[in-house]
Amino acid sequence: MLDADDSNRPERRSALIAHELSRLDVDIAALSEVRFHDVGSLRAWRRKDRFYSELRGHIQSIRADDKVIILGDFNARVGQDVDASKGVSWQTRRWKRNDNGRLLLELCTEQQLVITNTTLPAKGQNETTWMHPWSKHWHLIDYVLVRQKRPQGCPSHQSDAQLHFKPKPRKGGPPTKKFDLEKLQSSEVKADFQADLQSKLESVDCRKDPSPETLWDQLKTAILQTSEEVLGFTTKRNKDWFDENNQEIQELLTKKRSAHQAHLAQPSCPVKKAVFRLICSNLQRKLREIQNEGFYEALKVVYGPTHHVQSPLRSADGQVLFTDKTSILSRWSEHFQALFSADRVVQDSAVLRICQKPVIEELDELPSIEEISKAIEQLKCGKAAGVDGIPPEIWKDGGPTLHSKLHELLVCCWEQSKLPRDLRDAVLITLYKNKGEKSDCSNYRG
Incomplete structure (x- = not known):
């Protein structure tokens, strides 16, 4: 058989x-x-027996003086029988005990365990952990088990262990400081900034080494020092826009929850579905009207800067997998150098087919101070600073002396055909194409 x-x-x-x-x-x-209601098959009972047998073995293998904390979904209801669960579960529950609850109580009694989340009363929303999909009744099936052993003289079950939860440490170095650019809106501060910057720029003597790198270092140093002395740095100011409009927002959320519950009760009803979508749309629009930018600024303060995890990369021949940061950066440098410096072969016939335009001689002339001033005026405010750390507001409000020194720098770069390193370096951001292996550099955009 x-x-x-x-x-x-x-x-x-x-x-x-x-x-x-x-x-x-x-x-x-x-x-x-014979089949009874809410009783599993023989195979299910064998699985349960095997599970509790293995769990007993693990508990018995732990030393008696060690602390034991067991967390899990036991799919059990311990019931209302206080006498049967005395010393194991103190808080009386309104649900009937099932077979899984009986097995759990037997385990706790044998191994001297206590169901801690039934010892103290809890609020209604914290009293259950799972809703039955058919009856829609809420039940408590997730339990926390600890040993009954406690210090002498302790009147009730209390654990002498203390759990300290720490947030995940943020990666990266210290946060970048930002200049307090709002002070430039004051005419007095703006005048002081221009005067201080002018004095620093006029005191600089660059006749000994008029190279683009030297001119740029002197210009950048003067700008950063003046900005720090006159403007200073911004301090964190968390806007309480959500707390100030808490009552209005809570009313909108209440309407949304009511519409959502009505939609879940009758998911096939098109009217309730349309009402729910309309309320969600109104809620989003109202939140944006309250303060559009403040919400995202608050999120940045709470969650901090975004850090991207670098995926391992394979070598050019695909034989070696790089996992450390230095090797990954070297592989990216090798990939983009080969990509951007590749020799392109163009046939002469293809060049001759291109329609030739007249040569514009004006493009060979030196840039004028008027062109530089016009380009600075077209800069958009509120943009992030580059590698040099100078935001566009500084260039726009720096005054004529700053524009003159920038013009001198660009003329020197034009004549010597050289650029400072800060103006030559570029920041490349890799974007995965969502296809192929992440370890292959060709599956990224840069």
Whole structure:
């Protein structure tokens, strides 16, 4: 009646019964199948017995003086019988005990465990952890088990262990300081800034080494020092726009929850679905009207800067996998150098087919101070600073002396055909194309 040991097919019911008769040492038995409500099959009972048997073995393997904390979904209801669960579960529950609850209480009694989340009363929303999909009744099926052993003289079960939860440490160096650019809106501060910057720029003598790199370092140093002395840096100011409009926002959220519950009660009703979508749209629009930018600024303050995890990369031949940061950056540098410096072969016939335009001689002339001033005026405010750390507001409000020094720098770069390193370097951001292996550099945009 038993299946073969090397058989891959599911066990027959007769084989399962034979296993149980062999385990109970019964030779002859009269069997009849009876099914009760909320009682699993024989195979389910075997899985439960195996689970609790393995759990007992793990608990017994732990030393008696060690602390034990067991967390999990036991799919159990311990019930209202206080006498049967005395010393294990103190808080009376309104649900009937099921078979899983009986097995859990037996385990706790044998191993001297306590169900801690039934010892103290809890609010209604914190009293349950799972809702039955058919009856829509909420139940408590997730439990926390600890040992009953406690110090002498302790009147009730209390754990002397203290848990300290720390937020995940933020990666990267210190946060970048930002100049307080709002002070430039004051005419007095703006005049002081221009005067101080003018004095610093006029005191600089660059006749000994009139190279673009030297001119740029002197210009950048003067700008950063003046900005720090006159403007200073911004301090964190968390806007309480949400707390100030808490009552209005809570009313909108209440309407949204009511519409959502009505939609869940009748998901096929098009009217309730349309009402729910309309309320969601009104809620989003109202939140944007309250303060559009403040919400995202508050999120940045709470969550901090975004840090991207670098994926491992393969070498050019695909044989070696780089995992450390230095090797990954070197591989990216190699990839983009090969990509941007590749020799392109263009046939002469293709060049001759291009329509030739007249040569514009004015493009070979030196840039004028008027062109530089016009380009600075067209800069957009509120943009992030580059590698040099100078925001566009500084260039726009720096005054004529700053524009003159910038013109001198650009003329020097034009004549010597050289650029400072800060103006030559570029920041490349890799974007995955969502196809192919992430370890292949060709599957990224840069």
